[in-house]
Amino acid sequence: MAIHSAQAQRERSAWDSDRPQAWSDAQRQAMQDAFKAKPKPVEPPVLLSVPDDSGSFSYSAITVDGQPYADLIQTYAKKRNLSPLLVQQIIKAESRNDPNAISPKGASGLMQLMPQLAAEFNIDPFDPEMNINVGTQYFAQMLAKYKRVDYALAAYNAGPGAVDKYRGIPPYPETQNYVSSILAGVAQLEAKN
Numbered sequence: 001m002a003i004h005s006a007q008a009q010r011e012r013s014a015w016d017s018d019r020p021q022a023w024s025d026a027q028r029q030a031m032q033d034a035f036k037a038k039p040k041p042v043e044p045p046v047l048l049s050v051p052d053d054s055g056s057f058s059y060s061a062i063t064v065d066g067q068p069y070a071d072l073i074q075t076y077a078k079k080r081n082l083s084p085l086l087v088q089q090i091i092k093a094e095s096r097n098d099p100n101a102i103s104p105k106g107a108s109g110l111m112q113l114m115p116q117l118a119a120e121f122n123i124d125p126f127d128p129e130m131n132i133n134v135g136t137q138y139f140a141q142m143l144a145k146y147k148r149v150d151y152a153l154a155a156y157n158a159g160p161g162a163v164d165k166y167r168g169i170p171p172y173p174e175t176q177n178y179v180s181s182i183l184a185g186v187a188q189l190e191a192k193n
Contacts (some may be wrong), residue, residue: 110131123132139152142156
């Protein structure tokens with residue numbers, strides 16, 4: 001009977017015993033190696049490059065007639081060498097064309113400018129022209145920095161610090177949806193024109 005119970009003790013796993021079994025040197029080394037191993041960095045997919053002839057990256061004569069603030073969008077898109085359709089989609093995503101919109105984070109106006117950006121340019125963020133002027137300037141800066149519309153949109157939404165940290169579009173569902181919906185909206189409008 002004593003032999004049987006000793007054999008039963010050996011067959012029980014460390015999880016079933018009252019006293020945990022010690023790991024062997026090989027097991028301990030395998031666990032240490034597993035935690036030391038660093039995953040290979042994953043390159044973000046190349047969604048868009050920066051061709052010079054794309055209406056999404058540079059001003060084109062595409063009009064946004066009939067849209068709220070069409071004249072202002074045309075003026076400042078041309079001044080910043082941006083697609084008016086892209087600016088229109090940013091405004092739609094940010095404020096749904098409401099110049100008095102305020103986000104829970106304190107962003108204001110059509111292009112949802114953060115208070116520090118409005119203060120830096122000394123503007124009234126609720127003035128549509130001032131808001132579009134500064135919003136397009138800021139977006140153009142993000143585009144110049146990242147050389148990709150998708151990254152510039154992510155920086156506009158989540159901040160350039162998040163894009164830098166993740167070396168691309170951050171893994172935030174809000175930002176990922178923001179980027180994809182704007183790009184889809186631009187593509188849809190370009191197809192209509």
